[in-house]
Amino acid sequence: MTAARPEVLIVGAGVSGLTTAVRLAEAGMRVRVRALRRPEQSTSAAAGAIWDPIYAHHPLVLSWSARSYQVFRDLAGAGRPEVRLVPGMEASRKRIPSPGWAHDLPGFRECAAAELPGGFASGWRYTAPIIDMPPYLAYLERRLGAAGGVVELGRVRSLDEDLGPVVVNCTGIGARELVPDPEVEPIRGQLVAVRNPGVREFFAEHTEELEEMTYLLPQGDVLLLGGSADKGQDDPEPDLEVAAGIVRRCAGIVPAIATAEVLGHRTGVRPQRPEIRLEHERLGGRDVVHNYGHSGAGVSLSWGCADRVLELLRDLT
């Protein structure tokens, strides 16, 4: 990139695109974001969203998630209401050791068997960032605006279009068609929002891969309940039977949930890929950096991945 203030088009306005846009714009680049839909209509807006490095694959996942943890902790410390640091428990139905990445987290300790809910065999406690995604995405968009960037609506049909000299591809599940990349596959997820009956700590079921699991994420007066993982599905309509199953499982952890008022349903399509694609490519005479395939951990990885995009673009100069 030779221009004094390099111009970058970011495709996608979910958490990957907006976080990358903020990072690049605040580093002095001229940034435009183009997206098919508004941020509040993205999969990112549907996420719970608890920091957790498990549900995406790449050798650098732990370093990227650690970087995001640091940024979320700083945002919470600075009083951003969309980011909370919440103590809680992660637990497995199997007898397994706690994962190494949890050991350095604030408040980490192993749980005694008597602390675990029925049906769970091992557990550990720590403090994790939980992000209220719809207002958080709005905050990122405002922060982008303050750094001179804009979000415009529009579909990019091909990366061969005249998109300017530098493009960052943050299209999530859209990468399947746009790249095209058949390795990106949909995993539909669903959450239920209820009026919080007084839950102040998170509970997250630990599984090896994305599958049906039980989790409770307090966001002030709202409690988000999860979750589902339907491989190969991308139907945006909430499935009320799935929702009833989620409420039932969560009521097994906190009985008051059985009668809590349901405030709404959220669905989204996780962009599953065997490995996150975060790399530079020369395509049709322009520089393209791909940043997609974050599966069930795109929020948790967002700042680490944005930093990596910035490094790759700086290497081009």
Ligand SMILES: Cc1cc2nc3c(=O)[nH]c(=O)nc-3n(C[C@H](O)[C@H](O)[C@H](O)COP(=O)(O)OP(=O)(O)OC[C@H]3O[C@@H](n4cnc5c(N)ncnc54)[C@H](O)[C@@H]3O)c2cc1C
């Ligand atoms: C129910 C649920 C719960 C989740 N919980 C968590 C959690 O607790 N923690 C966590 O870290 N992650 C969680 N996730 C995963 C997380 O939501 C995703 O990894 C993340 O949202 C992916 O973000 P993204 O920006 O890459 O994609 P998206 O949010 O899907 O954004 C893609 C963007 O690209 C645009 N786009 C696509 N194609 C085109 C095109 N051709 N032209 C122009 N624009 C295009 C779209 O309009 C959109 O703006 C959850 C997901 C779901 C569904």
